[in-house]
Structures are given as C-alpha cells and as structure tokens.
Amino acid sequence: MPGADSRARRRIEALLGEAGVRIGGNRDWDLQVHDEHLYARLLAQGSLGLGESYMDGWWDARSLDGLLCQLMQARLDQRVHGLAEIGDALLARLSNRQSRGRSGEVGRRHYDLGNDLYAAMLGRRLVYSCGYWREADGLDAAQEAKLDLVCRKLELRPGMRVLDIGCGWGEALKYAVERYGVSGVGVTISQAQADYASRLCAGLPVQIRLQDYRDLREPFDAAFSIGMFEHVGVRNYRGYFEVVRRCLPDQALFLLHTIGGNISSNHTDPWIARYIFPNSMLPSAAQVARASEGLFVVEDWHNFGSDYDRTLQAWRANIEAAWDRLDPRYDERFRRMWRFYLSASMAAFRSRRTQLWQVVMSPRGVPGGYVAPR
Known part of the structure; x- marks a missing residue:
C-alpha cells in the first residue's frame, strides 16, 4: 500500500538522518535507492534485509564501506532487528551451533x-x-x-x-x-x-x-x-x-x-x-x-x-x-x-x-x- 510504503520511507529517512546519511544525496556514503520496496524490507528484516537487498541490486552507495561505517557508528543495527536475528538469538540459547556435527x-x-x-x-x-x-x-x-x-x-x-x-x-x-x-x-x-x-x-x-x-x-x-x-x-x-x-x-x-x-x-x-x-x-x-x-x-x-x-x-x-x-x-x-x-x-x-x-x-x-x- 502506498501509505505503508510512505511511512516506511519516512522512518528509514529519519534513522539514516541520525547517521548523517541521505537518500539520493551526493556524498560518497549516501544511499542510492533503486527499488522503493527497500524501506519496508529494511524495517522488517534489519541487517539481513540490508545485505540481501544490496545483493539483489535494490540500492548502492559510491562508498559502501563508508555508508556502513556511518550506520554502525550511529548504532542503527542495534535498533532495527528483523525476525531472523531474533530467531538466531533464540537458537543460540537453545542449541550448540558449533557442535561437532555442525563444525564442518x-x-x-x-x-x-x-x-x-x-x-x-x-x-x-x-x-x-x-x-x-x-x-x-x-x-x-x-x-x-x-x-x-x-x-x-x-x-x-x-x-x-x-x-x-x-x-x-x-x-x-x-x-x-x-x-x-x-x-x-x-x-x-x-x-x-x-x-x-x-x-x-x-x-x-x-x-x-x-x-x-x-x-x-x-x-x-x-x-x-x-x-x-x-x-x-x-x-x-x-x-x-x-x-x-x-x-x-x-x-x-x-x-x-x-x-x-x-x-x-x-x-x-x-x-x-x-x-x-x-x-x-x-x-x-x-x-x-x-x-x-x-x-x-x-x-x-x-x-x-x-x-x-x-x-x-x-x-x-x-x-x-x-x-x-x-x-x-x-x-x-x-x-x-x-x-x-x-x-x-x-x-x-x-x-x-x-x-x-x-x-x-x-x-x-x-x-x-x-x-x-x-
């Protein structure tokens, strides 16, 4: 829905702003968006969605490491958590992810x-x-x-x-x-x-x-x-x-x-x-x-x-x-x-x-x- 997409974009814009990053800006670390579905995906999936959407070509930055450094310095990864991260944390509490059977x-x-x-x-x-x-x-x-x-x-x-x-x-x-x-x-x-x-x-x-x-x-x-x-x-x-x-x-x-x-x-x-x-x-x-x-x-x-x-x-x-x-x-x-x-x-x-x-x-x-x- 356009309304939901618009709200997701505003939320992502606000978070990026805290990290000194602009959507469509002209600095090396600014985010260049190629698919408008990106914003909802980031809110739903957190860091997993950020990485997968880059692999899918949904966004770019002239300095990828510069952009990611801005996000990490602002601790945004600690504020947006997807279901995958929550699930990984739960599995880690319940099982040994580095057991002999999984070590290879x-x-x-x-x-x-x-x-x-x-x-x-x-x-x-x-x-x-x-x-x-x-x-x-x-x-x-x-x-x-x-x-x-x-x-x-x-x-x-x-x-x-x-x-x-x-x-x-x-x-x-x-x-x-x-x-x-x-x-x-x-x-x-x-x-x-x-x-x-x-x-x-x-x-x-x-x-x-x-x-x-x-x-x-x-x-x-x-x-x-x-x-x-x-x-x-x-x-x-x-x-x-x-x-x-x-x-x-x-x-x-x-x-x-x-x-x-x-x-x-x-x-x-x-x-x-x-x-x-x-x-x-x-x-x-x-x-x-x-x-x-x-x-x-x-x-x-x-x-x-x-x-x-x-x-x-x-x-x-x-x-x-x-x-x-x-x-x-x-x-x-x-x-x-x-x-x-x-x-x-x-x-x-x-x-x-x-x-x-x-x-x-x-x-x-x-x-x-x-x-x-x-």
Whole structure:
C-alpha cells in the first residue's frame, strides 16, 4: 500500500538522518535507492534485509564501506532487528551451533569456495587474517610481519614442535618452519585448505590434518591459533582452552589471534551467518578471560584492530581487479555479496565495533615475567 510504503520511507529517512546519511544525496556514503520496496524490507528484516537487498541490486552507495561505517557508528543495527536475528538469538540459547556435527559447515560453505578466489584476493601468501602494518608498506609485507610477530611472541627456537589450530592454507606453519627451524602439525576442517597446505608444505617437517581441534591429544612445545577462534562458539570456549592446555607443558606459550567484539554475545549477525560464516560468533574479552580462567595466565593482550581495515581494503582492491579473470561461477550476485562482506568488515573495524587481538598465554606464568615483542 502506498501509505505503508510512505511511512516506511519516512522512518528509514529519519534513522539514516541520525547517521548523517541521505537518500539520493551526493556524498560518497549516501544511499542510492533503486527499488522503493527497500524501506519496508529494511524495517522488517534489519541487517539481513540490508545485505540481501544490496545483493539483489535494490540500492548502492559510491562508498559502501563508508555508508556502513556511518550506520554502525550511529548504532542503527542495534535498533532495527528483523525476525531472523531474533530467531538466531533464540537458537543460540537453545542449541550448540558449533557442535561437532555442525563444525564442518563453515569449511564446506566458506573455506572450500575455491582456492582461486582466495589466491586472487589474499596476495602472495594465502593468509586469511589481519596483517600487521606497523612498519609495512603493502599487504604482503604486512602479512609477513604478522607471521614473524607470532613466531617472536612464542619465542620459537629450532627443534620445537608447534601446533597450529585452524592452519588454513598452511602459510603460518611454513613460515615458522623455514624461518625458525621448528616442526609442526596443523589442523583444519576445510578439505580444500588441507589439500593446499599439504602441497605447500611438502618436504618440510609439517603434518597437515583434516581434524577437529577437539580430537587433539598429544604434546607440543608451543601452539598458536590464527583466525579460527571465531568459529568455536561460546558454549565451547572452555573446552577449547582445555584442549590447548592438555597439549602444552607448563613452560610453553600459546598465542590466540582472533577478532573480538566489545560486548558479550551468543550469536553473530544474521546476514554473516547465512552468507559468509555459518555458526560463527565473535568472542568478547570477558568471554575469553572466563573460559581460560584457571588454565592459563594472560601474559600479553595486543589489540591492533585498526590494521584490519587496511588489510581488508587491500583484499578488496585485489579481488576487484581479478573478477573478470575468475571462474564465471562467481556471478554478479556473488560479487555483490562479497563486496558487502568486505565492506561491512571494514566498517566494523573502522568504527571500532570489532577488534583484533593477539593474546599470549602461559599455563603457569612465565618466571620473572614475559616481555612482549611489538
């Protein structure tokens, strides 16, 4: 009904106005509407409707990340909730969304999308996590700096046996083995990643396994986990740290590299859950601390979340330059989905709604104290 559509538009205009966004405006972050049904859809579906309507071509903005950053800074996502978000929250309360039976879903639906996609986006190394830009002048340098930072924080030495929980395409273990003389085991739940990592590390003292982290029961001298904890889930945090603890001697170090949220939650954004990372969620600092309490001493907590905005911008530049030479299965709707994912992630870090933490832990505390490299 025209009346209902008009009321929905006025409501959306008012909300956007609070975020400094105009419909049809001439600034890069202003909303350009192509379908007038958009307003009712946004009110009914919240963030899920925002992402899906962008995928459907109902709206655009010259700076997608700029628009989404404006919305996040104004906390509009906390004021407009669709039924999907309410349902996700209820399911998270009633069930373990990251159980053994569901743990492989994110591997199949996200990490197995195609190594060609990730090779085009991620740069020289297939490292799908935040780079460290403190002294780096480009993406490849930032990723190498991050890998070296991990090794230095763990005080790796020749002969050590190292565990990588959620090893991705094997780049971190390869770097540690070649630069620091260690051996290692990497576990992942993605078949595509396991196959690639096995080829990448062929001839090195590295074992890559398609294995759930919960099945690890063997000793290591050090351990790290880069960009995997976001898939563990709050119901499993304690069990995760118990697995790590049983694999490490008292004098060992563990490094957790994870995206984190400012507020404790038990579910993720419904659009992200449906299209990008099923059954994922971001931990809060309080949740990490509670889950590791009594198992580890926190030696260092390093936040360089602003570096993720730069990393994501570099990934976006790479993938936008590569679309035309990639497989046609990455059609226009997929491209818009991927642009929304990268842009929303940029906005989350730029607005400081999400963080990037490297947390160094020891089982019993480092005698005399731990000095953290930067």
